[in-house]
Amino acid sequence: MLLKSYRLEVVNNHCMPSAMTVNCIARLDQDVGGAIPYLNAVLGGDQFTPDPPTVTFQTEGKLISVQERMITVNAVQDEAQGRKIIAWIQREINDAWENRANIDPSYTKAERPQLVEILKRLPKTNCKKCKAPTCMVFATWVVQGVKDETDCPELDDAGKKALHDYLARFTADG
Ligand code: SF4
Structure with missing residues (x-):
């Protein structure tokens, strides 16, 4: 051990x-x-x-x-x-x-959306309207794929598009 x-x-x-x-x-x-x-x-x-x-x-x-x-x-x-x-x-x-x-050791990170990049695109008001205690927690949910830009009611259309465009880079058709 x-x-x-x-x-x-x-x-x-x-x-x-x-x-x-x-x-x-x-x-x-x-x-x-x-x-x-x-x-x-x-x-x-x-x-x-x-x-x-x-x-x-x-x-x-x-x-x-x-x-x-x-x-x-x-x-x-x-x-x-x-x-x-x-x-x-x-x-x-x-x-x-x-x-x-x-096991083949891995020296690279997974190709997933990055927490910091998601957080940058959120309003960062910690208003809890999405049921997360903070925008940081909401961002971790987005990383896991259980939430997306449509789940933050504080994002305006431009903000939703910015987050959507970022997340689309990690999808098969992005
Ligand atoms: S609704 Fe949006 S702004 Fe409010 S806490 Fe959730 S992610 Fe942050």
């Missing part, structure tokens, strides 16, 4: 009190850098940096980042949920490492 143990820190999201979420940081006792390109190949990272190796995943409104000695998970409901997600990532890291002989 590559990743055997870690120390968990839980940080309150003071900058976003209305969201009532916490961020979790796992300080790893073992270096998992060698496993990151294999993890990226298996799970399809949204961002990948080769040096130092870092992979980031966006799922269900959360950002999960894996570095050599650290795993971070943002915007979780509470410590219990953070622990569950980190335990899952630990299993994925160890599985990817143990099966590395059968």
